[in-house]
Amino acid sequence: MTELAGLKRTHHCGALGPEQAGQPVVVMGWVQRRRDHGGLIFIDLRDRSGLIQVVFSPDFGGEAFSLAGEVRGEYVLAIEGDLRIRPEGTENPNLPTGEVEVVARSLYILNQARTPPFYIEDDLNVDENLRLRYRYLDLRRPEMQQAMIMRHRAAKSVRDFLDARGFLEIETPMLTRSTPEGARDYLVPSRLNPGMFYALPQSPQLFKQILMVAGLERYFQIVRCFRDEDLRADRQPEFTQVDMEMSFVDVDDVLSLTEEMIARLCQDTIGLAVPRPFSRLTYREAMDRFGTDKPDTRFGMELKDISDLAAGCGFKVFTSAVAGGGQVKGINAAGCGSFSRKEIDELTAYAAVYRAKGLAYFIVAEEGVKSPVAKFFTPEELAAVQERLAARPGDLLLFVADEPQVVADALGALRLHLAERLQLAADTGFNFLWVVDFPLLEYDREEGRYAAMHHPFTAPRAEDLPLLESRPGEVRARAYDLVLNGVEIGGGSIRIHRREVQEKMFAAIGLKPEEAGEKFGFMLEAFEYGAPPHGGIAFGFDRLLMLLARKKTIRDVMAFPKTQSAADLMCRAPGPVDPKQLRELHVKLTAAR
């Protein structure tokens, strides 16, 4: 084992090529692979930049050659030698540095390594448990390093862009106050204030608005946010937002600036030219046509309403759904008429997850519609339904009859499921879409009240303001989401900046004035001191990177993600704490573990 002893790295492995041939080089890195031919040893040395082949031969450095025999995978080496063009016929076209090799004069073993539990290579097929437990090895893999590099470039791109546009990066507190609405908070007990708790921020929402009141005019932050909710492939308990806020702007100002920023980011990370402006869809249209507020518009298979045709047919499931205020909608799974009974049963089971009580289907054949329920329809009704869904022989039509939310959820999910299965959206690029005109409020059945759909600081559209007390469900918000390939990657709004409007909003969501004063008094007070009109947006940085890197989960673009049970398998968080710590925090556990 050797210390560096003044040895300086001259080149990175992946940066070596014919241009450096003939030069003395010092390279340092990890052993990717050793090929020992007895009288000749090859070592592929890896650093962040790539691989270079090093040759050891008794002819060039006897000591180095014999030491190379002790080397094993992932040993950390420094190699002093000369770069040369490889002998004719021994070039490796599969390696970027395959035209050259380092002829080793001296070898320094800087550190040994245990045999790693999995190979340090891309496309590995290994239990994610292991990857997370040995994250430092997982992160050595080129594709993970690429992801980290891309992440850095994306952050730099955003900083450069926003800096040039006059935005200030301002930090906001991590120890803040728990507020009602939104996700469950992560809580931190206060030692100095017994019985009191901080909350980790779900987002810096209130602070960034206060910064606008403070006259900073343009703020941004690449900031960690925390939400104590259950995890998904695209949801982690702590995640990163690109958070922005601007004064004196309207919806279109935010959208166009955002488009420019995103286009620049795509260019700077994956060299993708994104056409602008992005297309837009209203919330209503998105729900009607795709059954979701974050539609994947890379393919069709849109939902078609056949409630009018179904209302008078002989199929009781359809008629009673319509009569009960529900609807009947269908999608055309084009070319799926050959699906077996079993396959259709699987689709039915899939729809059932989304609370659909059943899935009616028509198989469209040359000779007519084949369906267990075809007998309940007149030939004219069958024809009308087929026309509505643009059905052609060989197609499979799928219908759900229920309340609108269930119809949308089930068919929307079925549409994505079929697209996945039929590869309808595979590699068809990046489809950015704005969804605008969200409802301000949605009814929460569990709570028996309206709740803010975005958050309680979202401004209603001026013309809808009079409806806030009479028909709150119909008020549209000055809110917008950015959707990429069916994934919500950002959302924001123009905010309320007048105290009386904010108070009306609180009233609409059933927040009592005393409680509003208690939780948000500082905000209401701030609004009395000259709050400018303002608005902004926040992006799920991890999600955006996941999509650009074509990964299936945000864990693959985060250095140290957590498992579905919110555990860090490497450092083994969360963990127990010393009773003394709990006493200092005035925290008493109710259940012994």
Add this chain to the structure above:
RNA sequence: GGAGCUGUAGUGUAGUGGCCUAACAUGCCUGCCUGUCACGCAGGAGAUCGCGGGUUCGACUCCCGUCAGCUCCGCCA
């Protein structure tokens, strides 16, 4: 809170009631090899079949529970 999938040498898999004294590949160890690049050749070591219980003459295999990971619903923008 709920549903589904997965769990067998270091790793990836095979094995669906006795064929298992658990197989294959790779990795690991030893030896040989001067142009390999997933080097090759020969030999070797390595598994209480996630854990606990049950059924059975007999369980890696069937049943129940449990733990861990993943995907999803609910939850969450």
